[in-house]
Amino acid sequence: MTYVAPNSIQARDIASIVHPQTNLAQHMTQGPTVIERGQGCFIYDDSGTEFLDAAAGLWCASLGYASERLARVAYEQMRKLGYYHLYRGTTNEPGVDLAEKLLSIAPVPMSKVLLQCSGSEANDTALKLVWYYHHAIGKPNKRKIIGRQMGYHGSTTASISASGKFDMHADFGLPLAGFFHTEYPHYYRNHLEGESEEQYATRLADAFEQLILREGPDTVAAFIGEPVMGAGGGLTPPRTYWEKMQAIIRKYDMLFIADEVICGFGRTGNMWGSQTYDLQPDMISSAKALSAGMQPISATLINQRVFEAMLDESRKLGNFAHGFTYAGHPVTTAVAMETLRIYEEMDMIGHVQRVGPYLQKAIGALADHPLVGEVRGVGLLTGIEMVANKETREQFDPARKVGATVDKHARANGLIARFVGDRIAFSPPLIITEAEVDQIAARLTKALDATWAEIRSN
Numbered sequence: 001m002t003y004v005a006p007n008s009i010q011a012r013d014i015a016s017i018v019h020p021q022t023n024l025a026q027h028m029t030q031g032p033t034v035i036e037r038g039q040g041c042f043i044y045d046d047s048g049t050e051f052l053d054a055a056a057g058l059w060c061a062s063l064g065y066a067s068e069r070l071a072r073v074a075y076e077q078m079r080k081l082g083y084y085h086l087y088r089g090t091t092n093e094p095g096v097d098l099a100e101k102l103l104s105i106a107p108v109p110m111s112k113v114l115l116q117c118s119g120s121e122a123n124d125t126a127l128k129l130v131w132y133y134h135h136a137i138g139k140p141n142k143r144k145i146i147g148r149q150m151g152y153h154g155s156t157t158a159s160i161s162a163s164g165k166f167d168m169h170a171d172f173g174l175p176l177a178g179f180f181h182t183e184y185p186h187y188y189r190n191h192l193e194g195e196s197e198e199q200y201a202t203r204l205a206d207a208f209e210q211l212i213l214r215e216g217p218d219t220v221a222a223f224i225g226e227p228v229m230g231a232g233g234g235l236t237p238p239r240t241y242w243e244k245m246q247a248i249i250r251k252y253d254m255l256f257i258a259d260e261v262i263c264g265f266g267r268t269g270n271m272w273g274s275q276t277y278d279l280q281p282d283m284i285s286s287a288k289a290l291s292a293g294m295q296p297i298s299a300t301l302i303n304q305r306v307f308e309a310m311l312d313e314s315r316k317l318g319n320f321a322h323g324f325t326y327a328g329h330p331v332t333t334a335v336a337m338e339t340l341r342i343y344e345e346m347d348m349i350g351h352v353q354r355v356g357p358y359l360q361k362a363i364g365a366l367a368d369h370p371l372v373g374e375v376r377g378v379g380l381l382t383g384i385e386m387v388a389n390k391e392t393r394e395q396f397d398p399a400r401k402v403g404a405t406v407d408k409h410a411r412a413n414g415l416i417a418r419f420v421g422d423r424i425a426f427s428p429p430l431i432i433t434e435a436e437v438d439q440i441a442a443r444l445t446k447a448l449d450a451t452w453a454e455i456r457s458n
């Protein structure tokens with residue numbers, strides 16, 4: 001049990017806040033870590049301890065943790081128009097500026113933008129629009145949604161149903177009916193002896209098609225997927241995977257939602273993950289780096305086919321009966337727009353293309369470590385798979401909590417990464433420098449060595 005001083009922030013937190021993704025019972029005795037401030041890629045707790053954040057918070061703090069420039073934009077916007085909504089045909093200039101900008105940089109022709117406050121809401125909106133679209137075109141039975149095991153699309157009722165994070169369904173009575181999950185595209189872990197990446201991708205596309213046939217193509221409405229899986233462990237797809245999956249999506253006349261919440265705005269070395277993997281989505285969900293994580297905003301981009309169906313519904317029903325109070329909030333859109341300007345001025349894509357390979361090489365060098373089975377990534381996103389046996393790819397017994405042990409040692413060495421079971425994902429702020437990448441690798445090496453020593457001593 002950790003000592004928690006009376007009236008400390010820790011004590012007040014325990015008495016007042018329910019934390020996401022936290023063991024609440026443990027939290028009552030251990031209390032929180034208090035993060036006090038941030039600068040560049042570093043955050044500092046209330047005792048002044050520094051952490052190099054190789055996770056960019058939750059994949060979002062693309063410009064690091066403090067920005068005078070974005071603060072000024074938020075301040076000026078709050079003085080001019082600190083709130084208004086988009087309901088009943090009202091608008092404001094920052095919202096229009098941002099929507100135009102997003103349409104101009106979209107990876108495939110897109111027609112319109114819907115604004116929300118989070119990635120979950122962006123995906124929830126996209127899922128509702130899938131149903132609305134099929135209704136409008138006279139196929140109301142086409143309602144089933146297919147996501148992937150270990151895919152993550154958010155915590156709202158529909159977006160978590162589309163997600164294949166089964167720990168997040170447990171005891172909530174989820175997923176909702178009509179949501180299905182096809183294979184986790186993890187080549188290293190799941191390929192058969194002698195099976196190439198291409199053959200593995202074919203096997204996964206076949207499994208996807210079998211699921212559609214089993215459920216009935218006339219009832220299957222859409223597929224949702226992240227170009228690179230984030231909460232699935234920073235997992236890049238096997239070669240030819242997307243090409244084969246998209247052929248099946250088209251064959252059964254499904255809509256394709258690309259969840260670009262993590263990949264959008266440079267993470268994979270292009271503006272969009274859809275460009276890195278040649279995706280042709282009907283809808284795109286974006287958030288996180290859209291505002292460098294500094295304002296809660298998300299955008300759902302939809303193509304003309306979807307918008308035409310929505311127009312038909314308005315002609316029929318007299319209204320698009322959907323909306324959020326804070327959709328198109330002028331402060332969030334102004335900050336997002338400025339964020340996109342900063343990316344352009346800094347040539348952020350060029351920066352990721354230069355530093356990304358450096359990160360892949362630095363973390364990739366750890367492939368020889370006795371705990372590491374595979375290192376694989378793209379741009380400024382990479383994942384490490386830790387294994388009990390490098391020859392057989394056998395995983396550790398989850399009860400050994402190897403990931404949690406590395407996490408403990410990483411934090412003790414001032415490093416934050418994202419742990420998903422025994423996978424470690426890295427997605428540092430996009431502004432990270434080569435010198436900071438060296439620090440990630442050095443601190444990680446210490447954490448892996450300490451874990452390896454602990455495992456051997458047990």
Ligand SMILES: Cc1ncc(COP(=O)(O)O)c(C=O)c1O
Binds near residue numbers: 058119153260261
């Ligand atoms: C790919 C992806 N989609 C959606 C979400 C949900 O976004 P939010 O937490 O802003 O609701 C996340 C969050 O991590 C994500 O990684």
